[in-house]
Amino acid sequence: MNIKKIVKNICITRIIFGALLVVLGVYSLMNPSTVISTLGFAFALYALISGIIDIAMYFVFDSKFGYAPSLSMIGGIISIVAGVIMFMNPTSTAFMISLLFPIWFMSTCISKITQLPLIRHYSGTASYWFSLIVSALGIVLSIYLLFNPLTSLLYTVSFVAVYLLFYGFEVFIEGILGLNRSKEIL
Secondary structure, eight states: OHHHHHHHHHHHHHHHHHHHHHHHHHHHOOOOHHHHHHHHHHHHHHHHHHHHHHHHHHHHHHHHHHHOHHHHHHHHHHHHHHHHHHHGGGGGHHHHHHHHHHHHHHHHHHHHTHHHHHHHHHHHHHHHHHHHHHHHHHHHHOOOOOHHHHHHHHHHHHHHHHHHHHHHHHHHHHHHHHHHHHHOOO
């Protein structure tokens, strides 16, 4: 399989994934009372898919450029572990949200920051800056939630919903820009 087809498949996956995140974020904002119990599995699935994509990107860029950001691999592994834990313990989702989500958000954002040079190359400067801002806000949010577990339990659904919207738009836009730009670059 050539690199052009791999990049195209990653971009299409990111477009679909971004759209699903936006839908998940809107649903979370509209139904905050049922979110924790009904979306525990959805968040677990998202964590698994996110981790797999991060690890896939690590290997794709390692094979293409001879190097890849190690934090992308680490973030992918942490996302997969968080997803598996959420699947195995759906009744303790509230506890996991208050502790695992801040860690997971932080690892996802750090992973995205390590990919910024590649995002700039494939998706352009606008996507680079949008990714940087969303990731920085995600890190600040994750630190806040990590050190305020009560607040985390009370407000995580809204924080997560808003973050999912922003991150979903970012992934969607990155996928579209990457798809268009890959036609020019590759």
